[in-house]
Amino acid sequence: MGEKFSRRSFLKTVGTGFGLTTLFVTSGKTKNLTATTTKPKAMLIDIRKCIGCKACQIACKIWNKLPAEETRITAENEYVNPPRFSADTWCYVKFSEVREKEGIVKWRMASLRCMHCLEPACVSVCPTKALKKLPEGPVVYDPSRCIGCKYCVEACPWHVPHFDEEKKVISKCVFCVDRIKAGMVPACVANCQTGALQFGDRDEILEKAHSSGAPYIYGEKEAGGTSMIFVSDVPFKELGFPEVSSKPMETFKSDMLTSIASVGVIATIISFAGYFAAKFLRRKEEVAKTLKEEK
Amino acid sequence: MAHLVWGWLTAIDLFLIGSAGGAAIASGAAHILGKGEYDALAESGAYLAPILGLASLLTVMLDLGRLTVAPMNVIYVFSHLPVSMVSAGTVFRIFFIAVAALNAILWLFRKETLINYVVRIICGAVNVVLGFLVTIYPGVMLAFARGKPFWGSPFFPWVISVNAMLSGLVLAVFAIPIIGVFMPRLCPSLLEARRTVLIHRIPERAGLYMAILIVIDLAFTVAYLTSVAGTAQYTLLFTNFLLFSMFWGGFIGLGLIIPLIVYLLAKLRLGIPLSVWILLLYLCFILVAVGSVSGRYALLAAGQLI
Numbered sequence: 001m002g003e004k005f006s007r008r009s010f011l012k013t014v015g016t017g018f019g020l021t022t023l024f025v026t027s028g029k030t031k032n033l034t035a036t037t038t039k040p041k042a043m044l045i046d047i048r049k050c051i052g053c054k055a056c057q058i059a060c061k062i063w064n065k066l067p068a069e070e071t072r073i074t075a076e077n078e079y080v081n082p083p084r085f086s087a088d089t090w091c092y093v094k095f096s097e098v099r100e101k102e103g104i105v106k107w108r109m110a111s112l113r114c115m116h117c118l119e120p121a122c123v124s125v126c127p128t129k130a131l132k133k134l135p136e137g138p139v140v141y142d143p144s145r146c147i148g149c150k151y152c153v154e155a156c157p158w159h160v161p162h163f164d165e166e167k168k169v170i171s172k173c174v175f176c177v178d179r180i181k182a183g184m185v186p187a188c189v190a191n192c193q194t195g196a197l198q199f200g201d202r203d204e205i206l207e208k209a210h211s212s213g214a215p216y217i218y219g220e221k222e223a224g225g226t227s228m229i230f231v232s233d234v235p236f237k238e239l240g241f242p243e244v245s246s247k248p249m250e251t252f253k254s255d256m257l258t259s260i261a262s263v264g265v266i267a268t269i270i271s272f273a274g275y276f277a278a279k280f281l282r283r284k285e286e287v288a289k290t291l292k293e294e295k
Numbered sequence: 296m297a298h299l300v301w302g303w304l305t306a307i308d309l310f311l312i313g314s315a316g317g318a319a320i321a322s323g324a325a326h327i328l329g330k331g332e333y334d335a336l337a338e339s340g341a342y343l344a345p346i347l348g349l350a351s352l353l354t355v356m357l358d359l360g361r362l363t364v365a366p367m368n369v370i371y372v373f374s375h376l377p378v379s380m381v382s383a384g385t386v387f388r389i390f391f392i393a394v395a396a397l398n399a400i401l402w403l404f405r406k407e408t409l410i411n412y413v414v415r416i417i418c419g420a421v422n423v424v425l426g427f428l429v430t431i432y433p434g435v436m437l438a439f440a441r442g443k444p445f446w447g448s449p450f451f452p453w454v455i456s457v458n459a460m461l462s463g464l465v466l467a468v469f470a471i472p473i474i475g476v477f478m479p480r481l482c483p484s485l486l487e488a489r490r491t492v493l494i495h496r497i498p499e500r501a502g503l504y505m506a507i508l509i510v511i512d513l514a515f516t517v518a519y520l521t522s523v524a525g526t527a528q529y530t531l532l533f534t535n536f537l538l539f540s541m542f543w544g545g546f547i548g549l550g551l552i553i554p555l556i557v558y559l560l561a562k563l564r565l566g567i568p569l570s571v572w573i574l575l576l577y578l579c580f581i582l583v584a585v586g587s588v589s590g591r592y593a594l595l596a597a598g599q600l601i
Contacts, residue, residue, distance in 0.1 A: 121441045121442065124378060124379070125379050125380065125381070125439060125440070126375060126379060127371075127372050127373075127374065127375050127379040127381035127382040127385070128368065128371035128372060128374050128375065129371070129374045129375050130371070143361075143365075144365070144368070145368060145371045145374070146361055146365070146368060147359050147360075147361055147362070147365075147368045147369055147371065147372060148359045148360025148361030148362065148364075149359060149360070149381055150300045150301065150360060151379070151380075151381050151436075151440070153300045154300060154301065154437075154440040154442055154443055154599070155439070155440045155441055155442055156441075156442045157441050157442045158442070159442060163300065163360055165360070168360055168361050168363070168364040169361070169364075223441075244441075249441065252439075252441060253439055256435075256438055256439060256447070256449065257435070259449035260435060260438065260449045260452050260453070262449070263449045263450055263453055263518075264453065267453065267511070267515070271511065
């Protein structure tokens with residue numbers, strides 16, 4: 001136990017040191033990415049290249065000053081630690097065990113964060129406009145307008161926003177908007193050692209995704225398109241990615257509203273038909289009774 | 296039970312605002328279509344609607360996560376009209392409570408003049424429309440939550456809405472003898488109802504509408520459950536003990552099936568005195584209200600788990 005703990009502490013120290021060094025080195029790089037343009041940005045996440053080192057996870061924690069969480073590794077979540085998004089975890093690496101045909105098992109790792117949808121559900125449902133979609137791509141949050149209704153938490157198809165009950169604030173990945181605006185790449189991309197994470201204009205990223213030779217692409221059309229484009233050699237369903245329809249949020253809402261109204265109209269017609277049928281039958285019975293009495 | 300983002304307070308809020316809308320619909324319909332025979336129901340519904348509406352507003356305020364940190368932020372709630380259902384719903388609520396309060400004042404200080412009568416009719420009609428909006432909007436709001444496929448069915452808002460009308464109706468009928476006892480001088484029609492045969496006729500008639508609404512609600516519930524049968528959350532209604540008891544036991548059993556059976560048996564009479572059936576009907580009204588809260592919590596919780 002003691003040995004395990006010290007090994008973890010050692011790895012944490014090394015990881016943090018490594019992350020900080022990389023961040024400082026890369027923060028000096030000015031790639032002139034977006035300082036002057038407002039072309040929407042995106043990230044390419046190549047699952048085939050990810051080795052699950054979690055450098056992106058650590059870099060996110062460091063850059064955004066997010067505290068560590070006390071978590072447990074269980075049989076259910078295996079190496080995924082922390083196992084899901086939380087107010088203090090904006091980025092994590094999901095490990096998936098994929099079974100191949102001949103009984104061979106292979107690992108696939110996916111670095112996950114807010115999808116920064118082109119038409120975000122969280123922005124659409126927010127009553128106070130505390131959540132905003134910026135032209136550069138990030139979906140950001142303004143606590144000075146939030147009332148804490150938590151509708152965004154329920155609306156996101158990827159369960160990204162979380163409400164921090166202690167700090168009373170919504171918390172989620174902001175796509176390192178400060179770095180992007182300064183012409184730098186997000187902290188997670190800057191720290192990726194294998195090139196599994198790449199950053200650029202959404203058009204270029206999509207082009208890269210299509211020319212990568214990967215048979216499966218996720219994020220291009222889901223929820224009307226997102227800023228996170230995943231490429232993989234295994235179906236995303238096997239990696240536990242949710243199936244989200246390609247309808248943008250506004251289309252989803254108007255379609256739902258039309259269906260609700262249609263159900264209401266049909267139910268009203270049926271109810272009235274039933275009411276008049278019952279009335280007709282009762283009248284018929286009454287007439288028959290009167291006739292019988294007259295006879 | 297895992298931590299729920301929307302828990303008991305939200306369920307109670309949905310129950311209160313729905314019942315307020317339902318009471319307003321019952322009141323308006325009884326006044327406009329009742330030919331003066333059901334004024335006691337119209338009056339009790341008119342008093343109940345703003346009270347329940349205000350109670351729901353208080354509950355929703357307590358449910359807000361940032362009320363203690365930034366209370367003034369609530370002024371931004373109308374910023375995203377008409378896109379956000381929370382913004383739209385808040386407008387519906389506020390207009391509804393305002394009109395319901397005006398309606399209650401008109402009933403409280405009513406005079407047998409034509410103007411007073413006409414204004415009450417108009418107020419009642421407006422309140423029926425607003426009452427319908429506040430009964431259906433919570434379901435629409437939940438159906439728009441894209442991340443929760445269990446609520447994403449076009450039948451879901453109707454299950455919530457019809458159940459809200461049902462709970463509003465039974466609470467309004469239940470309130471007649473209570474208000475009649477505590478405010479007899481202020482509410483002559485309630486006092487009159489308490490003294491005369493109307494005390495029997497109103498619950499009997501309300502029992503019929505209760506039965507009709509129960510049948511409609513059951514039909515919508517069956518259609519809704521069929522439409523979401525593929526979701527993981529649906530299985531929770533069978534596998535999770537708390538949700539199973541609250542949904543099948545509380546909502547379907549106590550809240551819908553038992554009151555329907557009692558009403559149908561009451562119609563047959565079976566040699567049992569009328570006063571006993573009336574008492575049983577009143578008991579059913581309580582069951583409907585309890586089932587309504589139970590069902591809202593079960594549906595709300597099941598949608599958020601997994």
